Amino acid sequence: MINQTQKHTQPLFTMKGNQKDPAEGWTSKKITLCFLALISFLYISYSLQFVSPSNLCRQQQSFTAHVQSQPKPKVSLPPIPQPITDTTPEKPQEAKTNISHIVFGIAASANMWGHRKNYIKLWWKADQMRGNVWLDQPVKMEPEHDHLLPPIKISSDTSKFEYKHPRGHQSAIRLSRIVSENFRLGMENVRWFVMGDDDTVFVTENLVRVLQKYDHNQFYYIGSSSESHLQNIYFSYNMAYGGGGIAISYPLAKALEKMQDRCIERYTGLYGSDDRLQACMAELGVPLTREKGFHQFDVYGSLFGLLAAHPVTPLVSLHHLDVFEPIFPNMDRVHALQRLQAPMKIDSAGLLQQSICYDKTRSWTVSVSWGYTIQIFRGIFSPREIEMPSRTFLNWYKKADYTTYEFNTHRFGRNPCQQPFVYYFSNVVYNKNVSHTATEYVRDRVPDPECHWKMANPSRIKKVQVYKAPNPHLWDKSPRRNCCRILPNTKKNGTMVIDVGACNEDEVVEVR
Ligand SMILES: *[C@@H]1O[C@H](CO)[C@@H](O)[C@H](O)[C@H]1NC(C)=O
Ligand SMILES: *[C@@H]1O[C@H](CO)[C@@H](O)[C@H](O)[C@H]1NC(C)=O
Ligand SMILES: *[C@@H]1O[C@H](CO)[C@@H](O)[C@H](O)[C@H]1NC(C)=O
Numbered sequence: 001m002i003n004q005t006q007k008h009t010q011p012l013f014t015m016k017g018n019q020k021d022p023a024e025g026w027t028s029k030k031i032t033l034c035f036l037a038l039i040s041f042l043y044i045s046y047s048l049q050f051v052s053p054s055n056l057c058r059q060q061q062s063f064t065a066h067v068q069s070q071p072k073p074k075v076s077l078p079p080i081p082q083p084i085t086d087t088t089p090e091k092p093q094e095a096k097t098n099i100s101h102i103v104f105g106i107a108a109s110a111n112m113w114g115h116r117k118n119y120i121k122l123w124w125k126a127d128q129m130r131g132n133v134w135l136d137q138p139v140k141m142e143p144e145h146d147h148l149l150p151p152i153k154i155s156s157d158t159s160k161f162e163y164k165h166p167r168g169h170q171s172a173i174r175l176s177r178i179v180s181e182n183f184r185l186g187m188e189n190v191r192w193f194v195m196g197d198d199d200t201v202f203v204t205e206n207l208v209r210v211l212q213k214y215d216h217n218q219f220y221y222i223g224s225s226s227e228s229h230l231q232n233i234y235f236s237y238n239m240a241y242g243g244g245g246i247a248i249s250y251p252l253a254k255a256l257e258k259m260q261d262r263c264i265e266r267y268t269g270l271y272g273s274d275d276r277l278q279a280c281m282a283e284l285g286v287p288l289t290r291e292k293g294f295h296q297f298d299v300y301g302s303l304f305g306l307l308a309a310h311p312v313t314p315l316v317s318l319h320h321l322d323v324f325e326p327i328f329p330n331m332d333r334v335h336a337l338q339r340l341q342a343p344m345k346i347d348s349a350g351l352l353q354q355s356i357c358y359d360k361t362r363s364w365t366v367s368v369s370w371g372y373t374i375q376i377f378r379g380i381f382s383p384r385e386i387e388m389p390s391r392t393f394l395n396w397y398k399k400a401d402y403t404t405y406e407f408n409t410h411r412f413g414r415n416p417c418q419q420p421f422v423y424y425f426s427n428v429v430y431n432k433n434v435s436h437t438a439t440e441y442v443r444d445r446v447p448d449p450e451c452h453w454k455m456a457n458p459s460r461i462k463k464v465q466v467y468k469a470p471n472p473h474l475w476d477k478s479p480r481r482n483c484c485r486i487l488p489n490t491k492k493n494g495t496m497v498i499d500v501g502a503c504n505e506d507e508v509v510e511v512r
Contacts, residue, residue: 101191104131105178108198116198168271175273180257191216205348206314222247224294228396242274243319244296305392343371347470355484362456375420376458417451468500
């Protein structure tokens with residue numbers, strides 16, 4: 001044993017038996033010294049940390065932390081450079097963007113003016129809004145009616161620019177310069193320049209809501225694509241379509257104005273004004289910020305499917321008012337659009353917002369597009385089906401091909417029993433006593449579809465009433481569809497009563 005132990009030249013610790021090692025005394029002294037050294041080292045580390053100026057304020061905290069994180073000896077490291085904190089006082093909070101901060105530029109032409117100005121009158125409020133209609137030549141004004149319209153400006157001559165597209169029109173160059181021309185007028189307190197066509201209607205309260213989300217001191221190019229996939233391929237998915245409306249922040253308009261005329265010279269082969277604008281945006285490196293509430297509406301036929309299943313975003317614009325059918329049956333286009341004005345005034349944030357619910361006892365699916373239409377379907381459809389627009393329209397190439405849209409669509413009514421019963425908005429009143437709106441929708445006068453299903457028939461519902469509290473702050477929150485509930489109706493047999501509002505906790509659109 002001894003021999004074995006002695007073989008170790010420098011035994012530091014030995015566990016072998018009780019016999020004394022000659023080296024043992026020295027070893028234990030060494031351990032004690034090491035221990036003392038460690039303690040002093042720790043103590044010095046602490047002391048140094050306490051007096052180090054960068055740690056003065058954190059002393060209390062770090063001490064506690066160290067005590068808790070014992071027994072690991074802490075190695076002191078060179079101080080980590082602190083990030084430079086901005087000590088400049090914060091800029092005073094800017095007021096929220098409102099309608100006065102927007103300057104509109106409406107693209108128009110003299111030969112269409114007499115007819116199209118009626119669309120502008122639908123949404124323009126001369127006492128609140130700023131902007132101009134840009135025309136190619138002067139038009140005759142009727143002072144008694146036309147004082148309600150925006151001021152008229154004649155675009156500057158663009159004949160020196162080359163235009164080489166075989167089918168388009170030189171006026172595209174004039175129209176693409178509207179933002180720059182508006183900018184050069186030097187108006188004050190402008191945050192956004194918004195372009196639209198003379199056949200575009202804006203829901204300006206919602207336009208303001210959308211623009212409020214963005215910092216107008218930065219570069220923003222906001223709008224939306226075409227509904228037609230092919231249009232987006234021929235033009236660009238990166239392009240804001242002019243008719244749907246284009247919003248450009250002030251500093252971006254400033255940058256554009258400086259370079260646009262040179263830029264236009266480089267794209268003589270393009271077709272329109274909005275693709276020329278996008279080409280310059282691409283040179284500036286500014287992508288499209290897509291907002292789905294701007295509607296180019298490159299479709300023919302009835303918009304019903306699109307307006308009955310609007311995406312969960314505020315309705316900002318409708319374009320191609322001369323192309324699609326009137327949005328309400330049995331009236332002309334202008335009157336049909338006028339009908340939307342009443343619900344728009346009372347609850348613009350909720351206009352066309354969809355909610356989906358079930359009449360469980362009768363096995364019906366109900367879809368509300370607030371302020372526009374109610375649909376009742378026999379049978380239970382899931383929200384993922386009902387939120388897809390039904391194809392009531394044709395694409396820009398006049399085909400009913402479902403592969404040509406840039407969103408999902410749905411075909412309803414192949415089986416007559418599944419055709420919806422449609423109720424159109426007819427009236428709205430605001431009840432101050434209970435702070436909610438009551439909207440009324442009446443059945444479209446069409447023959448009942450022939451259906452022999454043995455289930456409740458919605459045909460005896462002639463009218464739908466919807467109660468809803470207006471919510472101007474709907475879009476301050478993350479997007480979410482409202483919920484609807486069918487209320488028991490004891491009074492009138494032919495009327496369905498629905499309540500629409502924010503979903504309650506744990507409220508889900510489900511049947512069972
Ligand atoms: C819009 O905001 C400005 C502040 O930039 C304010 O002076 C003005 O009163 C506001 N206008 C409306 C209509 O709210
Ligand atoms: C509101 O309340 C007043 C007084 O209580 C009543 O006369 C009026 O009919 C109520 N209005 C509605 C729309 O219910
Ligand atoms: C409602 O209509 C059903 C079926 O037509 C009928 O049986 C019922 O008595 C009616 N109720 C009222 C309150 O009119």
